[in-house]
Amino acid sequence: MSESNLVELNVTGMHCNNCALSVHKMLEKKGLKEVHVDFANEEVKFSNAGELNLDGIIKDIEGLGFKVYENEEIPQEGFFAKVENKFIFSLIFAVPLFSHMFLPFHWLHNPYIQLALCLPVFILGLSYFGKSAINSLRSGVPNMDVLIFIGFTSAFIYSLTGTVLNLGPDYMFYETTAVIITLVLLGNVFEKRSVSQTTSAIKDLLKYQQVKAIRLIGDEQEVIDSRMINSGDTLLVNTGEKIPADGDIIWGNASVNESLLTGESLPIEKNKYDSVIGGTVVEQGSIKILATKVGKHSVLSQIVEIMKRAQSSKPPIQRLGDRVAAIFVPVVVSIAVLTFVLSYLIFDVQLGESIMRSIAVLVISCPCAMGLATPTAVMVGLGRGAKQGVLIKGGATVEEMANLKYMVFDKTGTLTTGNFAVRDIQVFDLDMAEAKSLIVALESYSNHPIAKSLVAELESDKMKRFIFTEVNEVKGMGIKAIDADGNQYEIGSSKIVQPETDIDGFDVFLKKNDQLICKIAIEDELKPEAKNLIDLLKERKITPVLLSGDRKEKCEFVAQKLGIDTVYSEQRPEQKLQVIDSFKKKGTTAMVGDGINDAPALTTSDVGVSLGNASHIAIQSAKVILLNNDLNSVITLLKVGKHTLITIKQNLFWAFFYNIFAIPLAALGYLGPMLAALAMACSDVVVIGNSLRLKIKKLD
Incomplete structure (x- = not known):
């Protein structure tokens, strides 16, 4: 995806994969390319080579019931914008309304009192679930809110009809309306908090970027936010502080804990000219660094971006859940209608009970559990x-x-490791100590990995010193040298020896005055x-x-x-x-x-x-x-x-099993609408909870 055509938006209000699917489908219908919707991280990205009406796209996304913020700093939410506050508000009215079923207060049975208690919750449900349901139908991807909306609206209209026509207590189901809305909101609260925990790894990484930095300007020190650092700034980092940006050390030395990136708990010694990474911690010492990579170009930012893309990309196993979720709502509505027809017209179940069974079928169904099964894991x-x-x-x-x-x-x-160890040395016409001294003296002029490894392994304080008047490194061949006595030396690969030389098992050869005096066999260090x-x-x-x-x-x-x-x-x-x-x-x-x-x-x-x-x-x-x-x-x-795949399979099994088991029970009248709403809320929590278990699960 090219940077020039990339558009990134922060979108709040998406609480499951079905929500993300509705945004994705709408953007694709508009001809946008490389659409990327991540409900957990509240991000929408897309690109387009032609003219782009961004204001129109934002309006369309908000038309689906979501809120778009173009900057990363999301404004403070209003009271009713938080699902937790919606739940508390509805609970205040739902509790007394529900309590009439077991408290001996006659006034609670008054239909108009029940209507008054139910109405605020119903209006809240209309604004929250109703808006989302209607917008999802417009997008062509009906979501779970369609089922919830039909369920509590049916109960409310049925009850309101009974109140206006004075049809008696058999028509009073106001508590069903309020409790359905309240319990589904409770499920949304659990879901929101659980999903936020699944993205904690990214949030933890983002916290490492949000630090203060000491910028040096001449002899002056200035404390700034890490986001204000520019490439080329000189920064001072002391013991216990996080390094605020990627850079190179220009003064000092320090022990740096890089466990953030490597998982290695032991600190690494850093000296002048060494590179350091933003977000890592100076455990001991003080350093001045020259900032080299800042903002989106830093190592940490690139890791965060990779993780965001990875978490929202779909493994093949998710396609099954997506296909089912896409057709789930129409199927469940059909089952609910069929339940009412069979109950009322075929099996002579009373009208109120038939409606309640249909509502229970609508409410207990949960495509969100299927939508959450894969991405959360x-x-x-x-x-x-x-x-x-x-x-x-x-x-x-x-x-x-x-x-x-x-x-x-x-x-x-x-x-x-890339390092090499000496497996065998054979010498001719000289002793072993002199051969080792000569090898070290010659190979010290080369930066080749094999040469460095030979010097590191064979060098010692008691070695004989050689003085060369001329040294040349021939690429692909080795080192040629002449000593003060005019002796010519050459060390290198098999290319420097005669074709008939026995080289089997040996890698480095040493010659003196064109005579082979030493063969060295080396091996890679595993x-x-x-x-x-x-x-x-x-x-x-x-x-x-x-x-x-x-x-x-x-x-x-x-x-x-x-x-x-x-x-x-x-x-x-x-x-x-x-x-x-x-x-x-x-x-x-x-x-x-x-x-x-x-x-x-x-x-x-x-x-x-x-x-x-x-x-x-x-x-x-x-x-x-x-x-x-x-x-x-x-x-x-x-x-x-x-273990991630095992968790995905467990989640999908639970989501499918729950619906296959629960919908028939609701249709047969064994689960009322209120219990159905509670079970529906629990299904999301079970799926997300199983995913969160992967955080602490022992991996074998």
Whole structure:
């Protein structure tokens, strides 16, 4: 979605997926593209290449019964704008009205007293549920409020007719009208608070951005809001303070807690020229930083945006719930009409009782439970993953991870640390100590990862020192040097030795005056958690695959150590694509990588998983980012995917089972309208509560 055509609106009043569906359908009818409606985060986004009548679009959204705010700061709500206050207001009238059924006060049985008590609640119901119901019918996506509106309006009109015509107590159902409205409002209160908890992960991240900053201007210090920071500002951060923006340290050093992003509780030492991320905490020390990325360009803002998109994207399993919810209201209205016809005309049930049965059918039905089943579970699951350093970009990824058949790994930097260890050294015509000294002396002139690893492992204080009069690094070959005595040295890959040289199992070669004097075998250092991950994949019947551009011997050595049976070595980026495609034909396939050469494979796979220290293009190509660069995060990803899908299935089962079980009971007269309203409110709470359980549930 291009920034130039992107429109973002804050929309309040959407309380379930059905509400979001009505806004989505209306915007699509207007020809808008890339429509994105998120009821939980109260956001509506869309783009359009042509002329855009934004005022007209806002008016149409508000015409559906919602409120649009173009800025992020939503104004203070009025008293009756809050559903909690609507509930309290209706409860004040509903309690005395309902109490006439068991209190011995004759005046409470007076039909006009009951009408007076019911009327304020009925008017409130008309303004709240009626407006929403009518607007949803106009949009072509009837919502739950249609059922509620028909139910309490039928009870009120029936009762009002009995009062005006003086037909007696059999026509008095004012308490049914008031209690239905009150209980449904109670359910909305629970629903609103529960849904807000499902989005707590995003809210927690947003809080990290809302800090004060100390801006330095010459010798002056100015305390400002973090939103006022500009790129290039110099900021002072002291012990215990949050870093207010992404930047580079230009003075000082500090221990920084980055658990916000990585889940790692141990602080990381930061020195001059190191990068820091906004929202992380300085545990000890003072630093001055130069702000580099602010506002929407900061790491934290981009993570929040990814999470918002991910939480509102639909996994395939949600399509079933959406299809049912879309036709649910007309079906339930038909069942209610059929209930009345069969009860009154066929089975000789009294008129009042027949109407009450029909009303109970309308009220007890709950498409909201089906609409909430998937998004609430996805929100909580993705939020839990994010708090453990696993950033999942799409809700559909959750289902794909739960159904995974193959997981393909790059080698260097993914299964291995990127560092190298010496496995064997063979020397000719010199002793081992002198060979090690010579290797360190020559490789210290190179920045190649292998050279750095050799220097780090072999260097010691007792080493012999060599003085070179000339040193050159030849790209793709190695280091050439000449010492004070005129001896020529060369260290590098197999390209520097004669073709007939026995190089089997060796990687680095050292020559003196064109004579081979040392061979070095190196091995990739495996990540300590790699073996545990591979074993877990096998337990879950997920086939691990090694796919690398490295040499065959290297790949097979790593695969043998980890227990990976399927190995593809010496693969170019385009060949990696072909391998991924072949596995996708056999089952859902994930690719884990970190390099630029992995980006095409990450994009092609069903689920691309990128490490947080990966190249920028690899991160952009992936559906999942492991912020703490730890393969244990892949285990977390698998567990979050599995348990989120389990929760979705449980929610959908409850939503369908509830309606299949409850509607016949209401139709047969076993559940009155008031009990039906209470059961309907509880169904939403059960679904959301089950989703919230995912926050604290032990993931196995």
